[in-house]
Amino acid sequence: MGAIVNRIGRVVVSSVLLAAATIFYFGITGTIAPNQVAVSTDTVVNPAGDAAPVAVGSVVVGPAGLAIPVAGVRPGQLVDTYTQARAGGARRHDAIDIMAATGTPVVSAAPGRVEKLYFSNGGGGISAYVRSDDGLWNYYYAHLSAYAPGLREGQRLHRGSPVGYVGYTGNANPEGPHLHFAVNRMAPGEKWYQGTPINPYPLLAGNAAKR
Numbered sequence: 001m002g003a004i005v006n007r008i009g010r011v012v013v014s015s016v017l018l019a020a021a022t023i024f025y026f027g028i029t030g031t032i033a034p035n036q037v038a039v040s041t042d043t044v045v046n047p048a049g050d051a052a053p054v055a056v057g058s059v060v061v062g063p064a065g066l067a068i069p070v071a072g073v074r075p076g077q078l079v080d081t082y083t084q085a086r087a088g089g090a091r092r093h094d095a096i097d098i099m100a101a102t103g104t105p106v107v108s109a110a111p112g113r114v115e116k117l118y119f120s121n122g123g124g125g126i127s128a129y130v131r132s133d134d135g136l137w138n139y140y141y142a143h144l145s146a147y148a149p150g151l152r153e154g155q156r157l158h159r160g161s162p163v164g165y166v167g168y169t170g171n172a173n174p175e176g177p178h179l180h181f182a183v184n185r186m187a188p189g190e191k192w193y194q195g196t197p198i199n200p201y202p203l204l205a206g207n208a209a210k211r
């Protein structure tokens, strides 16, 4: 994998495994609280793919430089669906849905290790949980049509590594294939199915949702 940093603070990562795909991502700065994510236009990147938090001045960066985890999707195409109600208002969405055609490559938003490959017929369908190297974050990829070839639990992923393909397995609408992507803050000892969600939208789009 190679990385090029250009002058507007955007980083393009080209993966040899996704030769035709480019992934745009932005660094984030700010103090991460469960329901509040501060985002700066100052870009913090780590082309080496190290997931360790990066301190910039007096602020602390959470999951720095998340890649948009669907190949070819630009920040401006993202929609903040984090607070949308699900199940008739019974629960909050707590994730972002990234719409894309079935079969579009899904890539790892950040470095980490595949902690759990899980199938939930009534939920996320074919799904993957990837834990950051520092253990503080878990990234959840759901409704996949399939995993990337050879994907297995315990596997180390780089930012941009293949995870699978967009689909609509589980409780997604076949007419609206998408990646359901969640970012969960993990307390010490929490399991793959636990954690506290934060809104991935500003992390991926590089700006707070307009209200």
Ligand SMILES: [Zn+2]
Pocket: 093, 095, 096, 097, 179, 180, 181
């Ligand atoms: Zn969703």
